Amino acid sequence: MTSARAIYTVWxxxxxxxxxxxxxxxxxxxxxxVLYLTSFGFGLGVMIGDMNISGVPVSxxxxxxxGIIGQSVLFVGFFEAAYGAxxxxxxxxIFQAIAVTPVTLSEVLWGELLWCATRATLSASVVLLLGxxxxxxxxxxxxxxxxxxxxxxxxxxxxxxxxAAKSRTIESISYPQYLLVFPMxxxxxxxxxxxxxxxxxxxxxxxxxxxxxxxxxxxxxxGLPFEPLxxxxxxxxxxILVPLSRRLMMKRLVA
Amino acid sequence: MQPLRVDSxxxxxxxxxxxxxxxxxxxxxxxxxxxxFGLLGPNGAGKSTSMKCITGFYSPTAGKVxxxxxxxxxxxxxxxxxxxxxxxxxxxxxxxxxxxQMVQFAAxxxxxxxxxxxxxxxxxxxxxxxxxxxxEVEALSGGMRRRLQVARxxxxxxxxxxxxxxxxxxxxxxxxxxxxxxxxxxxxxxAILLSTHYMExxxxxCDRVAIISKGIILAEDSPPSxxxxxxxxxxxxxxxxxxxxxxxxxxxxxxxLKLTGTRLSGxxxx
Numbered sequence: 001m002t003s004a005r006a007i008y009t010v011w012x013x014x015x016x017x018x019x020x021x022x023x024x025x026x027x028x029x030x031x032x033x034v035l036y037l038t039s040f041g042f043g044l045g046v047m048i049g050d051m052n053i054s055g056v057p058v059s060x061x062x063x064x065x066x067g068i069i070g071q072s073v074l075f076v077g078f079f080e081a082a083y084g085a086x087x088x089x090x091x092x093x094i095f096q097a098i099a100v101t102p103v104t105l106s107e108v109l110w111g112e113l114l115w116c117a118t119r120a121t122l123s124a125s126v127v128l129l130l131g132x133x134x135x136x137x138x139x140x141x142x143x144x145x146x147x148x149x150x151x152x153x154x155x156x157x158x159x160x161x162x163x164a165a166k167s168r169t170i171e172s173i174s175y176p177q178y179l180l181v182f183p184m185x186x187x188x189x190x191x192x193x194x195x196x197x198x199x200x201x202x203x204x205x206x207x208x209x210x211x212x213x214x215x216x217x218x219x220x221x222x223g224l225p226f227e228p229l230x231x232x233x234x235x236x237x238x239x240i241l242v243p244l245s246r247r248l249m250m251k252r253l254v255a
Numbered sequence: 256m257q258p259l260r261v262d263s264x265x266x267x268x269x270x271x272x273x274x275x276x277x278x279x280x281x282x283x284x285x286x287x288x289x290x291x292f293g294l295l296g297p298n299g300a301g302k303s304t305s306m307k308c309i310t311g312f313y314s315p316t317a318g319k320v321x322x323x324x325x326x327x328x329x330x331x332x333x334x335x336x337x338x339x340x341x342x343x344x345x346x347x348x349x350x351x352x353x354x355x356q357m358v359q360f361a362a363x364x365x366x367x368x369x370x371x372x373x374x375x376x377x378x379x380x381x382x383x384x385x386x387x388x389x390x391e392v393e394a395l396s397g398g399m400r401r402r403l404q405v406a407r408x409x410x411x412x413x414x415x416x417x418x419x420x421x422x423x424x425x426x427x428x429x430x431x432x433x434x435x436x437x438x439x440x441x442x443x444x445x446a447i448l449l450s451t452h453y454m455e456x457x458x459x460x461c462d463r464v465a466i467i468s469k470g471i472i473l474a475e476d477s478p479p480s481x482x483x484x485x486x487x488x489x490x491x492x493x494x495x496x497x498x499x500x501x502x503x504x505x506x507x508x509x510x511x512l513k514l515t516g517t518r519l520s521g522x523x524x525x
Contacts, residue, residue: 017351092350100310102335102364103363255268
C-alpha cells in the first residue's frame with residue numbers, strides 16, 4: 001500500500017459515511033445556501049438593487065451569491081473538522097483505531113483534512129452551479145473556482161482541526177466559533193463590500209482568511225478586479241494552518 | 256525470528272520540552288508463535304503505555320519493538336500488516352452497521368471488499384454476532400461491542416494480537432467464547448500479548464506472564480513457576496469474611512499482590 005492509497009482509504013471512510021447519510025448530506029449541502037440566497041439575494045437584494053464596485057456594475061443578488069460561496073466553504077470546512085474531528089478523536093476514538101493498522105496517524109489526518117476540503121467543495125459547487133444557472137456568474141470563472149474552493153476548504157478544515165486539537169471539551173469549541181468564525185462571516189464581506197468599513201478595519205479584516213478568498217471568488221465569478229495580494233495572504237494561511245493543525249493534533253494524541 | 260520482540264522499551268512523557276513522567280523504564284520480552292504472554296500490573300504501572308508503544312501508536316523514547324523482525328516504528332506499514340489490536344477503549348466506528356464496519360476496517364489493511372465480506376462473515380459467526388450483521392454498531396450492547404472489537408482485530412489474520420483488557424465488561428459466557436476463539440487461533444500460531452486485571456484469566460490463558468510496576472518488569476515466568484518461586488507450594492490461609500478462614504493453594508493473585516504491594520483495582524478478587 002502506498003501512502004496515497006492509505007490516505008485514500010481514510011478519505012473513503014468519510015465518503016462512505018456521507019453516502020450512508022446521503023439525505024442528511026444533501027439537505028445540509030443544498031438547502032442552506034439556497035436559504036441564504038433567497039433571504040439575502042432575493043429578499044434584501046430587491047431593496048438594494050445594483051451596485052458599482054471598483055467601476056464594475058454588479059447586482060446585489062450576484063454579489064451575495066458569490067459571498068455565500070466563501071461562507072459555505074468556511075462553515076462546512078470548519079464545522080466538519082472542528083466538531084467532526086473532535087468527536088472522531090475524543091468520543092469515537094477512530095483515529096486511535098486506524099493509526100494501529102498499516103495506515104499511520106499522519107495519513108489519517110491527511111484523510112481527515114482532504115475530506116473536509118471535499119465536503120466544503122461540494123457545498124460551494126452547489127452555489128457555483130446555481131450562479132451559472134441563474135446567469136449571475138461567468139461560467140468559466142465559476143468552474144475554475146471548484147479547485148480553488150478545495151484549497152480554501154483545506155484552509156478552513158485545518159483551522160477546524162487546530163481548534164479540535166486545542167479544545168479540552170466539545171463545549172469549548174464555541175469560543176473560536178463565536179470569536180473567530182462568526183466575526184469572519186459577518187465582517188469579511190459576505191454581505192457587503194469591504195470598502196463600506198472604515199479603512200483601519202479593512203486592513204485587519206483583509207488579513208483574516210475569508211476576506212481574501214471572497215476577493216478571489218468575486219474576481220473570477222463577477223469580473224471584479226483581481227487582487228494578487230489576496231492570493232498571497234490566503235496561500236500563506238494554508239501554508240501555516242495545514243502543517244500546524246496536523247502537528248498539534250498528533251501532539252495531542254501521541255503525547 | 257519471534258512474532259513479537261520488545262527490546263529495552265523506554266517511554267517518557269514530555270511536557271513543554273521537559274520529561275514529566277517515566278512511564279516505561281526499559282522493558283524487554285518476546286512472545287513466541289502460539290504463545291499467550293500476559294502483562295499484569297496495577298493501574299499506572301505502564302501497561303497501557305507499553306501497549307501503545309508496541310502497536311506503534313506512541314513513539315518510544317528509547318528501545319525498539321519488532322513484529323516478525325520488522326521494526327514497528329521504522330516500518331509501521333509492513334509491520335502492522337501482521338498486527339491485530341483490540342484497544343482497552345471502545346474504538347468501534349459507530350457511524351457504520353456491524354458488517355460495514357468490518358469491511359471498512361479491512362480496507363485499512365488493503366483487503367478487497369469481496370474478501371473482506373467473507374472474512375467478516377466468518378468472524379461474526381465465530382463471535383455469535385452474525386444475526387446483528389445489519390444492525391447499527393450504536394445499537395449493540397456493551398458486551399457485543401467488545402466482542403465485535405475483538406472480532407475486528409482478527410480481520411487481517413494477524414500473526415501478533417495485542418489485547419488490552421479484552422474481557423472487561425463481558426459476561427461469563429462471552430468470556431468463555433473469547434477464550435475458545437483465542438485458543439483456536441493460538442493453535443494456528445497466533446502470538447498473543449494480553450493485558451488484564453483478572454488474575455484468574457491470566458493464570459488460565461497465559462503461558463508466561465510479566466508483572467510490571469512503575470514501568471519495570473518485576474518478575475517474568477510461567478504462572479506455576481512464579482507461584483512456586485514467590486509464594487511456595489504450601490497451602491495459604493485466607494480470611495474470606497469475618498470469622499470464615501480457608502486453606503487454599505497459592506495462586507497468581509498472591510504473587511501479584513506480593514510483588515506490586517497493591518490491592519487489585521479491577522474485579523476478580525477472591
